[in-house]
Amino acid sequence: MLTVALPKGALLKDSIDLLKQVGLDFSILLDNSNRQLEVLDSSKSARALLVRNYDVPVYVEYGQAHLGVVGYDILREKKPDVAHLIDLKFGYCRMSIAVKQESPYQSVLDFPPHCRIASKFVRSAREYFDSIDLPVEIIPLYGSVELGPITGMSEAIVDLVATGRTLKENNLVEIAQLYESTARLIANPLSYRLDLDQIQSRIIDIRRHIETPTTAVGV
Amino acid sequence: MLTVALPKGALLKDSIDLLKQVGLDFSILLDNSNRQLEVLDSSKSARALLVRNYDVPVYVEYGQAHLGVVGYDILREKKPDVAHLIDLKFGYCRMSIAVKQESPYQSVLDFPPHCRIASKFVRSAREYFDSIDLPVEIIPLYGSVELGPITGMSEAIVDLVATGRTLKENNLVEIAQLYESTARLIANPLSYRLDLDQIQSRIIDIRRHIETPTTAVGV
Missing domain, CATH: 3.40.190.10 (Periplasmic binding protein-like II)
Structure with a gap:
């Protein structure tokens, strides 16, 4: 099952909004009463792990999450062994x-x-x-x-x-x-290369979404 | 001026209660509306710095605080160059x-x-x-x-x-x-040795207070 590591704090809302627009709804994580750190999306086809921003690259590096959203500052500070995929343009x-x-x-x-x-x-x-x-x-x-x-x-x-x-x-x-x-989409290098759980098509969707402003019609 | 580094979080309330009993009232730090990280006690004779528990030994090591309250776990993990003075018996x-x-x-x-x-x-x-x-x-x-x-x-x-x-x-x-x-009282080694701002008498007060249960009469 596709698993995404999402950072607690300032980047969470924008990360969830973005994933929602490519068909992954993790908005339960924005609910203040939620105490779960591991949730399924509404279609039960993907999973999110809610972790500290510093821990996102760890879960991705160890393959516990295929994808992750994390600030460039943390990638630059920790230099984790992950694939840097997309500048998500939020969290400046x-x-x-x-x-x-x-x-x-x-x-x-x-x-x-x-x-x-x-x-x-x-x-x-x-x-x-x-x-x-x-x-x-x-x-x-x-x-x-x-x-x-x-x-x-x-x-x-x-x-x-x-x-x-x-x-x-x-x-x-x-x-x-x-x-x-800014926030970046990262991937576990092996999951990315082997296209585990069709993560590549998800990445293409996200890239298309980032490159096309929401208000534009068509791609 | 005597300066004490106090840890945000679980040890704060007990630390403030203890200091109050030896004449230093920093209870303003327990007020949720307080945003100051540096406050004077009510007699204006001492100062407290409110910092992350991990940062307490840093402020004490660099002499920015003469005394600090911090968990033994952090002293053991970071091995800072500070004097370990008293087991405060709370925060087990x-x-x-x-x-x-x-x-x-x-x-x-x-x-x-x-x-x-x-x-x-x-x-x-x-x-x-x-x-x-x-x-x-x-x-x-x-x-x-x-x-x-x-x-x-x-x-x-x-x-x-x-x-x-x-x-x-x-x-x-x-x-x-x-x-x-448990929580420990630590001191900057030089401040302690030179008895800057009469910290030794404060330490004796705290030690006496810890060794004598509050309900006991006399010392």
Whole structure:
């Protein structure tokens, strides 16, 4: 049975809307009273696993899900062994460097060597500072990264920015952008190659749907 | 100013109750409408940082907080460079191995070499299986670890168990226990040694309070 790993949180609604338009209805997962992490679609022909966004590539990599929807930020951070298929164009955000408004460092070039950068995205941060050849100390955090500069623990943060509201509320400003991220459709490489459970026709449907705006008539 | 890092989630209420009894009132953090991550106590003589449980040792290690409250499970998993001061006796849970009720492996000795174990506590799991000399593949997950055995991705999980309700709901059974965990008071080693902001007298107060049941009269 076709199995899709879907991420809890910000990308869930758009993921479910998209799958609905290609005939897979998992809207039960949007129901607040739902506690199941494994559900069948309304036609009982496919299954969804509701997992943490960070875990989506794990289920896909191990073949427990044929397909998955996950942010590019996580693919870039974890580099899982999965096939990257389609940019789904929703869930836009950017990986940015931010500092306090009153920071003496208003450009990455101002950062002194060995300054401290707090981030949930340790690999992304490390790769960026390596690329500009600046040795920094990355402080790995799991949440509320904005507290790093506020408490003085770090000079800057590397974090995902969508609307910029959290930065603004915490008096932080973006000074550089590492990359942009959107939701991606990924597949287990073997399932994809062997076309298990006809996943290729599903992928073609999704691709066609993404490339054709909903309002257009025909393909 | 004395700064204490407090963990969001299950340990928060008991942590705040304890600190209140030694004269530090951070109960504003229990107010659902509070959005601040950094608050002063009602006497304005101390500050609390509200952070993810995993991040508590980071703020303490870097000296942004003099003291912190965190589960032993996290100290054991991350091995941060902090002083372990007091077992606070609340937040009891245990790190356990669980399998599906119908699993052919009803003891750790039954596990075949190279079987798969899903866990959020990769180091704890690795250390345990190393200690019994069984090579296993640890699958790191961030949430809903119980989906590992349910989907067939892993034979077992290593996870924290408090009441056992989640295991029961998912038809899993505990077959071994790695260690027990409770909340601990930790300190930044340098702040502790230098007695910054009189933290030692606070620690003595807390220790006295923990060792003397609330109902007892005198010390």
